[in-house]
Amino acid sequence: MSPAEARRRKLRMRSWRRGTREMDLILGPFADTAMPELAPAELDLYERLLEENDQELYLWVTGARPAPEPYAGLVGTIAGHAGIARA
Numbered sequence: 001m002s003p004a005e006a007r008r009r010k011l012r013m014r015s016w017r018r019g020t021r022e023m024d025l026i027l028g029p030f031a032d033t034a035m036p037e038l039a040p041a042e043l044d045l046y047e048r049l050l051e052e053n054d055q056e057l058y059l060w061v062t063g064a065r066p067a068p069e070p071y072a073g074l075v076g077t078i079a080g081h082a083g084i085a086r087a
Contacts, residue, residue: 011035011047019054026061026082034081045074062086 015031060067063086067075
């Protein structure tokens with residue numbers, strides 16, 4: 001397995017094994033289907049996003065609270081992938 005494949009596998013596992021079931025169900029499918037299409041810089045950003053607290057992340061993805069820069073675009077992509085309508 002290449003280092004890039006190992007990294008993506010690790011990120012996929014971290015996406016499915018969050019602290020809350022809600023974020024598992026949002027980030028897991030994103031990691032399964034959309035993460036393989038991310039460019040290296042986007043993958044770096046996604047990896048940093050996974051370090052964030054689930055409660056905050058959930059508020060950002062649902063649009064209850066604006067996502068900080070530089071996460072705003074990626075969070076919008078994740079929300080769209082999950083079918084979450086945001087205000």
